[in-house]
Amino acid sequence: MTHSDLSAEMAETDAWISACLRKDPPDGLRHPPLDTAALISRVAYHGVVGLLAEDAALMARLPDEVAQGMQDIARGHAFWELAHRRLLTRLAPDLAAAGIAPLILKGTALAYLVYDKPALRPRGDTDVVVAEADYTRTQQILKAHGFSLAFAPGGQIVSSQCSYERHDGHGLHHVIDLHRQTNNHAALAGVFPYAELRARAEPLDGLAPMLLRPGLVDAMLFACYHRFMHIAKPITVTGTSHLSENRLIWLLDMVRIARFLSDSDWETLVVRAREKGLLRICHGSLVAARDWAGLDLPAPVLQALESAPPDEPPMRFLRAGRAGRLMANLAATPGTGQRLGFLWETAFPPAAYMREAFGHAGRPEPLPKLYLRRAWRGLAALTQKGGTDL
Known part of the structure; x- marks a missing residue:
């Protein structure tokens, strides 16, 4: 074939x-x-x-x-959901006691907000973003609850997230992706700052009121943005790699959120999308949700989104290719010391990361060989164009 x-x-x-x-x-x-x-x-x-x-x-x-x-x-999804909920509800009081306000993003937040049964919104992890000052303490609390690092991060400056995993007593695998910024690219981290989302956040009452979730308008904007970030990026589900920009559950998220939006909410969405440079991204995502998942997209909203300029900053970044994105991330990193650290970590990631990402299991190899292997693979990637025709 x-x-x-x-x-x-x-x-x-x-x-x-x-x-x-x-x-x-x-x-x-x-x-x-x-x-x-x-x-x-x-x-x-x-x-x-x-x-x-x-x-x-x-x-x-x-x-x-x-x-x-x-x-x-x-x-199986229903059984996993019960176990995952138990872990999160046990974690929530300890985070609250430490004065940490965890913001739950994407799948888990929507599962308990807009789906009749949380198990109908499957996901491989729970995304949690916290204030930068709370990042290390949150890691310590996760470890106290039996979680361990799933893989070594690529550095302290180039990476703003880490994944923690745990296998429960039933052998079920649970992952929490912990973020101190909502995007690992420094150039995009300001699109959805934690402080801004936190100011408009509401308790995730369906799960645990000590956990927060974005407001409905922010949730819709983030859903549009998240879908766009995965265009042309394969996703592995149950061990199989798939490529499709229109993953249906992401589009259904938008349909479910839209059921709760008022006319005023839609107007606010357009205003915020314009401020964030997301008009074109929202247009592509919401039209896809309309065509593939039956979203009722108001005509005035569609008209406003269709007026989007073709060169909004997030679009420029994602079209820039690997080298262009690298330079944009460097420019967005504050301070000379941080920028030097960014360059060092980009050129020479930590040894633990190199062994996990570029080594061969059960076969020790010299670290210089791993750096050469990474450099060889990266040469072609640096010349590739970026992201989308939206």
Whole structure:
């Protein structure tokens, strides 16, 4: 099968899944476009197994092995959700006692805000952003709760996040991505500053009131932005790599958030998008949500977004290519000392990171060899163009 044939088949499958989600199932449900394993893998990538499995009428019309496979996965999601919720609700009081105000982003926040059942919003981790002054103390609290670093960070300056993981008593894997900025690129860190989001945040009452989540308008802006950041970037789900800019669960997040937005909220969204240089990004994401997930996009909002200039700063950054983004991140790093540190960590990341990222398991190699391997791979990447045609 050629690449174009595969792409056409995946596009047909994605359209098939989208139609099922919008309660407009296509003809030939008993004969899906892919074999059972490939179809379930694609549905799992899109993050909508649970939502489809909830539709009893749809399950009755699908081949038995497809319906059974989806229902089995959905039960696994529900079991994981119970365990993950338990970990987070135990963590929350200790963070609060330390005076830390953790802001929960993306999947976990939306699971407990706009979905009827949190398990219907699967995710591989929980994203938590805290004030920079609280970053180290939050790491200590995570360690006290049995979490350990999932992998070594690339440096203290070039990286503003780290992942902590834990396997619970049932063998379930839990990951918390801890951030001190909402974007690992220094040039984009100011688009959604923690202090600004915190000022408009509200308690995540569905999970634990000591945990915070962005306001609805900020949540929609962030959902649009998050989808854009992953364009042309493969995502691995259950061990399989997928490439699609229109991951359906991200688009459904926008549909679910939109149900709670008033006309005034939409007006505020346009104003903030203009201030942040996100008009074009929001246009691409919201139109995709309309076309693929049935978002009711108000006409005045669409008209305002269509007036977006083509060269908003985030767009320029992501189109700049690896070398251009490197220079932009350097320019956005404050202070001469920090900039020198940024250059040093970019050229010579910590040894632990190099061994994890560029070494071979069970085969010790000299550190200089790993740096040469990284440099060789990076030469081609530096010449690549960036991100999107939005």
